[in-house]
Amino acid sequence: MSSGKDEKYFKNISHRERAIFEGAITMGALFHQFIGTPVSKESAKALKNAIKESMELQPCIEEVDVRIDFGDSSGLENEYAYVSLTGEMLDVKVVSNYHGKKAVTRMHYIEELKYPLMYVESIY
Template sequence: MEVGALYHQFVGTPVGPETTTSLERAIEDAGENRPDCGSITVDIRDDELLDAIEHDNGYTALDGSLLAVEMTVRRGETTVDATIGTADDDSLLRIVDIESDHR
């Protein structure tokens, strides 16, 4: 849920080469504000970004193909590691690992 919410919160945001760093930090800050998010790292892929800019305005809309995100979510006794990336040119929100302290 946290991964999907974060993804949909920022998809469509205008982004260009001059704004990638500030948008990466904004996404990380927004993720860290979520009560269950333990850690998050965001990378907007520069090469893909430049390829996606198709007009003279110098920006494009952020989509999953531009994102590489790793995050850890902890709810109760369960920790989930998740990523946002792409596979076969489609956005992919993926659960990488689930651990539980429950015995």
């Protein structure tokens, strides 16, 4: 997307580090933009699609894939049949690419940590 005018701001990091940097920004952005959105099993597809299309606009982002897991769906047994999106429900992959260096950033809930961890799943 960029014509390269921004390159001077990234001279102190490598191509690999830029890929990591941009993947991480997008993962943090995605979480804090969309957590809290009302979602049901019926509306999940539209929400995942909007998350994907909006986050793929960000610099160096090649692909974003989002899964929303309602778990045992007990959260949906409330009076209104929808829930607010939480980090525990999300499983996200962000592929960033800078000059051929690719990072796959992942976020999903990790039982052992009791936390939706963001980490670099692979890089090459």
